[in-house]
Amino acid sequence: MVYDVIIIGAGINGCTSAYFLNKAGLKVALIDKGGIASGGSGAAGAFISPKISKEGVLKEIMETAHLEALKFYTTLFPDYTLQKPLLHITKTLEEGKTLRGFKNETTLNLTSLDENMEILLTDEAKNSESICFSNGAVVDAQGVCHALVEGVDFYQYEVQSLHYEEGVWHVGDLRASHIVLSIGAYEKIIPLPYLTLRGIWGHRIDIQTSTKLPTILHHYVSISPTSRENIMAIGATHNVHYMPTDEEPYDIEEGRKELLEKASKTVNLENIKIVHDYAGLRSGSNDYVPLLGSLVDAQATLSLYPQLQYGRAVTSSAFVNYPNVTMINGSGGYGFVLAPYLASRLKEYLVDKKPLDERLSPARFFARWIKRKK
Numbered sequence: 001m002v003y004d005v006i007i008i009g010a011g012i013n014g015c016t017s018a019y020f021l022n023k024a025g026l027k028v029a030l031i032d033k034g035g036i037a038s039g040g041s042g043a044a045g046a047f048i049s050p051k052i053s054k055e056g057v058l059k060e061i062m063e064t065a066h067l068e069a070l071k072f073y074t075t076l077f078p079d080y081t082l083q084k085p086l087l088h089i090t091k092t093l094e095e096g097k098t099l100r101g102f103k104n105e106t107t108l109n110l111t112s113l114d115e116n117m118e119i120l121l122t123d124e125a126k127n128s129e130s131i132c133f134s135n136g137a138v139v140d141a142q143g144v145c146h147a148l149v150e151g152v153d154f155y156q157y158e159v160q161s162l163h164y165e166e167g168v169w170h171v172g173d174l175r176a177s178h179i180v181l182s183i184g185a186y187e188k189i190i191p192l193p194y195l196t197l198r199g200i201w202g203h204r205i206d207i208q209t210s211t212k213l214p215t216i217l218h219h220y221v222s223i224s225p226t227s228r229e230n231i232m233a234i235g236a237t238h239n240v241h242y243m244p245t246d247e248e249p250y251d252i253e254e255g256r257k258e259l260l261e262k263a264s265k266t267v268n269l270e271n272i273k274i275v276h277d278y279a280g281l282r283s284g285s286n287d288y289v290p291l292l293g294s295l296v297d298a299q300a301t302l303s304l305y306p307q308l309q310y311g312r313a314v315t316s317s318a319f320v321n322y323p324n325v326t327m328i329n330g331s332g333g334y335g336f337v338l339a340p341y342l343a344s345r346l347k348e349y350l351v352d353k354k355p356l357d358e359r360l361s362p363a364r365f366f367a368r369w370i371k372r373k374k
């Protein structure tokens with residue numbers, strides 16, 4: 001089968017890319033070894049929250065991404081999106097200081113805390129610096145991923161390698177002029193020695209409880225409001241550079257205990273019954289800024305410019321890229337917030353021929369890798 005684009009990886013990044021490219025009229029194939037939303041995305045909360053951070057590239061990107069994500073999920077996928085106010089509570093004095101700076105300049109709509117919410121908070125939560133946003137959202141991660149790829153050809157298998165010949169990429173029996181790599185923190189399919197992604201294992205639970213929460217809470221963990229089905233999501237744990245193996249399986253009881261303990265520092269929940277566990281791998285970039293862009297072919301670039309190894313500078317526009325391959329990745333704990341932002345820019349790049357934001361380019365890691373090699 002011949003496609004315009006083959007997307008490898010059907011997490012939120014791959015599914016949102018498929019959605020935008022398919023809508024733009026491209027013929028898209030989506031491949032995943034485990035099924036749609038079988039990786040980190042299927043485990044996600046997935047809270048659409050603003051990132052409270054200091055000035056910088058990430059803050060700028062996250063502000064726009066957060067607003068675009070709220071609009072995207074609430075208007076296009078309302079059946080999979082629960083909209084409620086969001087209370088963000090700080091854990092340390094340092095966080096409190098950052099939050100005070102944030103409050104002074106945020107343009108997001110704020111609201112006062114619901115009385116029914118306030119009486120459920122612990123003293124620690126009540127006495128900590130906090131902010132209540134009028135608009136927060138929680139998305140049904142698996143539901144939205146499936147809805148995004150309706151009408152897109154999906155193939156379930158593990159891609160072991162890619163092969164490029166005369167302007168066409170070959171992936172098994174499939175062919176396309178362009179490849180989108182959205183494989184999260186899993187093993188890379190093409191050599192990218194300069195690109196290390198942090199795998200961050202996370203566990204979240206769905207519980208039933210007689211306590212009704214009217215607000216989304218972010219404190220030691222995120223806690224969703226009570227859904228129509230009386231379910232509340234609590235998550236997630238953070239375990240950097242960890243991936244369970246057959247020899248050392250993940251201790252689910254430890255994870256449950258950690259989540260419930262952390263939730264109890266924020267809110268008093270009664271008659272708790274755990275009804276579901278989810279666990280998966282987030283994929284974080286080393287500088288926390290997500291990745292969207294072409295991939296440098298390290299070997300070809302070093303063969304063309306051997307002087308790079310001896311510290312001589314070469315402008316990044318001269319790096320040799322793998323032809324027509326774009327990576328979308330590195331969203332860390334904000335994959336659902338960032339996906340509509342990243343995937344809509346991917347569509348503008350592939351369809352409308354707009355350049356991509358250089359700040360997101362994976363080539364930044366090639367330049368840093370070369371510097372370290374000197």
Ligand SMILES: Cc1cc2nc3c(=O)[nH]c(=O)nc-3n(C[C@H](O)[C@H](O)[C@H](O)COP(=O)(O)OP(=O)(O)OC[C@H]3O[C@@H](n4cnc5c(N)ncnc54)[C@H](O)[C@@H]3O)c2cc1C
Pocket residue numbers: 008009010011012013014031032033034035036037038039040041042043044045046047048157158159160182183184185186187189201202203204222235236237278279280281282283328329330331332333334335336337338
């Ligand atoms: C417990 C937990 C809670 C989270 N909570 C939130 C939250 O509240 N809000 C938020 O915004 N984000 C949250 N995140 C983060 C978010 O889920 C991630 O940022 C997001 O899932 C990244 O999506 P992705 O598409 O890049 O990667 P993934 O979802 O990991 O998708 C990659 C896919 O590629 C497939 N793949 C890999 N290699 C191959 C191959 N060779 N062949 C075929 N298929 C392949 C995998 O099977 C996988 O399905 C959470 C994550 C976890 C784990």
